[in-house]
Amino acid sequence: NAGVTQTPKFRILKIGQSMTLQCTQDMNHNYMYWYRQDPGMGLKLIYYSVGAGITDKGEVPNGYNVSRSTTEDFPLRLELAAPSQTSVYFCASSRTSGSIDEQFFGPGTRLTVL
């Protein structure tokens, strides 16, 4: 049971480039989330999904897109990278059955936009 896996671990992008951050979970969790973590700050929710085919915006969705075609995968897409998107990105998943449920986090992707 690998839990939540993220690829790549590190990436450097030039301004205007695009990329997809991959996230996969093998726990059959319904809920998945993308967060960004800036230095000295907590995690801010970018997008989340309550199940395959359903996604919704979080607190800071601008500049990002997501899709959820399967229960396992929840990729995050950056279309036109900007320096403000330099951050550490965490994917998480949870089972949830209506009450608060533990979120399990991946190891993160450290992205630098130059």
Place this chain on the structure above:
Amino acid sequence: GQQLNQSPQSMFIQEGEDVSMNCTSSSIFNTWLWYKQDPGEGPVLLIALYKAGELTSNGRLTAQFGITRKDSFLNISASIPSDVGIYFCAGHRTGGGNKLTFGTGTQLKVEL
């Protein structure tokens, strides 16, 4: 968007000392959670609190859900080197799906 305020922002303590940190909010939460993040890793859940006034322990860790529901506290007793990391509080409101609001973090460094 709201973020929860944690204090202290960082602390540098001697091995064996007890540690206290807190998390405050301007609004009420129904559930409080405490996560720890090791360097280069994602956060891992330490303790969850579900009722105002609740006091819950997990080994050397004890956390409390404030009576006003606007704050929470985490204590670590007899700190050891592996306690190093960043501690985050997170709050959840009923009806908010499973979305969490995270605190700004308290970085703990332990001196041998």
